[in-house]
Amino acid sequence: MKYDYNAVRSVDEDEFSRHRRSDDEITKNFTIADSEEVKRMERLLDAPEGSLGACGPYCLQHTNCQNCGRTLTMYDFVLTALVDADHPKAFVFQVLTGDKKVVQTARRVRCSCCATTAAKAVQYHCGAYACDDPPKP
Numbered sequence: 738m739k740y741d742y743n744a745v746r747s748v749d750e751d752e753f754s755r756h757r758r759s760d761d762e763i764t765k766n767f768t769i770a771d772s773e774e775v776k777r778m779e780r781l782l783d784a785p786e787g788s789l790g791a792c793g794p795y796c797l798q799h800t801n802c803q804n805c806g807r808t809l810t811m812y813d814f815v816l817t818a819l820v821d822a823d824h825p826k827a828f829v830f831q832v833l834t835g836d837k838k839v840v841q842t843a844r845r846v847r848c849s850c851c852a853t854t855a856a857k858a859v860q861y862h863c864g865a866y867a868c869d870d871p872p873k874p
């Protein structure tokens with residue numbers, strides 16, 4: 738089973754902590770999904786309103802769409818997971834809200850406004866899901 742949460746590799750709390758970004762770095766380099774964007778993520782995943790909130794904040798490395806200028810957020814990231822990676826909604830929801838701490842590589846994200854995929858991979862961070870690429874100096 739390709740998208741079986743049971744098969745998702747979890748790292749321990751110590752290792753996950755090493756991928757945490759400082760508040761400073763998040764403020765400087767990341768876009769935090771606001772409550773409207775989080776609600777849109779919940780609707781996109783057919784999840785109850787308020788169900789994602791506790792597992793945030795949902796941070797995506799600051800990137801503007803090179804085509805339409807939209808500031809990409811974790812909403813675009815989730816959309817990309819569904820559309821481009823063909824992840825089932827329930828799987829994505831479970832990864833974002835489950836007990837496992839998951840570390841993955843930076844991803845190229847598709848803009849939800851104009852469907853253009855960003856030229857470079859971006860880092861991301863939320864409560865249970867983080868990016869393993871070292872922070873840029």
Ligand SMILES: [Zn+2]
Pocket residue numbers: 802803804805806807848849850851852853
């Ligand atoms: Zn765009």
